[in-house]
Amino acid sequence: MFTYFSTFITGLNEVVSDALKKSVSSVRIEQILDGLIVYKTNVNPRQIRELRFFNNSFVLLETVRGNVSDDTLKKLVDKVTGVKIQIPVEKRTSFRIMFSKENQPVSVEPKILQSLEKKFASKDLSVNRTSSGVELLFLARSDGYGFFGLRLTRHGDYKKTLHPGELRPELANLLCCLSDPTQDDVFLDPFAGYGAIPIERAVSFPYKRIYAGDIVPNLVSELKQKASKLGKRFIIGQLDATKLNTFSDSSISKIVTDPPWGIYSSGKNFD
Template sequence: MLYALQTIPGLGQLAWHEAERKLPLGDGGGPRLVGLRAVPGRNDLVLFDHRGAAKPLLALRSSEDVFVVAARAFRVAPDERGLRQIYAAVRYGDAIAPTVDQWRRTLGTRQQGGTFRVIARSVGKQKFLRRDLGRAVSDAVKDGWPGRWRLVDDDADLEVWATLVDQELICTLRLSDVRMRQRGKLRHLPASLRPALAAAMVSLTEPEADDVFVDPMAGAGTLLVERAAAGPFAEIHGGDTSPEAFSALQENVRGVRGKIHVSRWDARRLPFADGEVDKIAVNLPFGKQIGAEARLPELYRASLVEFVRILRPGGRLVALVGEPRALEQARAGAARALRPGARHRVIVLGNAATICEFTRT
């Protein structure tokens, strides 16, 4: 069966790697990637074939939503003919009945109908409006889907997402709910990382059971929570200078199992011995966050010097940064023991950012 993972722009490939690594084998083996699609500035979509149960998909942490694909259409015309193509694909598609059944099984319901709503998105030079796309899909659902379905504006039993990327239509049913995206009752701050992004950063540190893991600028603690969820560890440490952040940090790690320590500290003077730490993941302040871009080179330089000091040889640093050039200049000038690795460009709150990987030589 064909599924789609939805995640933060730029995280599609990392979300796929997590699915490939974690999903149990089905009758036909492991999941098979069908393709990556982008809704610019909004989401990445990962399309893949999976023969196993759907519920394990809801445990993936680098994704924010899970869908089962009900219908696809290709070479969709950009005019009224395209709307007729979309209607036909969504009404008569061979996968409609099986995907509605999968939706019922995943949600644990037997209802043969109910309320539905359509979320329509389009990318390209279509001559029709987004609402026309939504109307074609909703008409197809009402006219041809198994059961009796009634269109509503909000709070529906079933969410149908119709994404038109240039000439390709992807019509999906949402299997996840808000809990997958928000991760329970975490207290967030204005600059807090979204959990899916934090989970992707944690995975890039290559978690191991004996890790001493540190987030030197922990904010509300999202990276700490995601590291605890990623698997066994020896110790997790996090801290921040802000009283508000430290309060949120204490609240968010309360109840997380394992040796988790939080402190008020300055990331440029950390309370660890040389080479004591295995992994560091950090959301480095952007210019707007600290109020003056002129201070970034100084902050990055002093922080990297300290990170090099506490990291063991072979240790990993994963940093999210808004100005990767400034970070590289700081590394080249003061922290050459950090060997640069892969970079991953993402969109964070509408702004371009980069996840940078480093290894301590």
């Protein structure tokens, strides 16, 4: 049985806990903090990588708990240095060691890094600081908790891959989870925008039919192109969310959407 820890969007502890229980068989949640969950399961790492509602996931190798005033990173490094830890890799590869303090990458003294690299180097693991096969992460939180793990996933730089205001895939996935998806759902997103929600529903969950629309023609065209590239078929068209009379009563079973709150808060009036 593996122990994992995964990070997620803060403030969604209960939603993430429920999503994990539904997605992973025989899971036992050991600990849940704001934005981080620790759990045990017989599921192998490949399946954990496929959980789209997490930001990043790791095999847990060691952990510490200190006071908020403690130097958690130093405490974690000291503990890892003093115990024997087996790195679970499936084949010969290279590794690098990274350090994070309160969600920001940090450096440590060269002699500390070299000592840790020497500790974990073996015939199956060689050091490569620039283009490694696996990454070992020391993560220190502001609440005094520290985690050392083998990284399983890394999402891309959303500043480069997402448009301004576009939902992150993890959040879109969790919103779909909240709708309790079934294979009989007729699903609608009337404020589809760049398509994060309907695409996530089509990729990750069962459905009977999906409708997605937006009032902006360019967004509709872009969403059609995205759906085509993914090989997912759902009904996309220009749609005014204030006038949904094109749909008959009771024809839609689930609506999940992300209204343009920024526009509403700008002071414009809508009838």
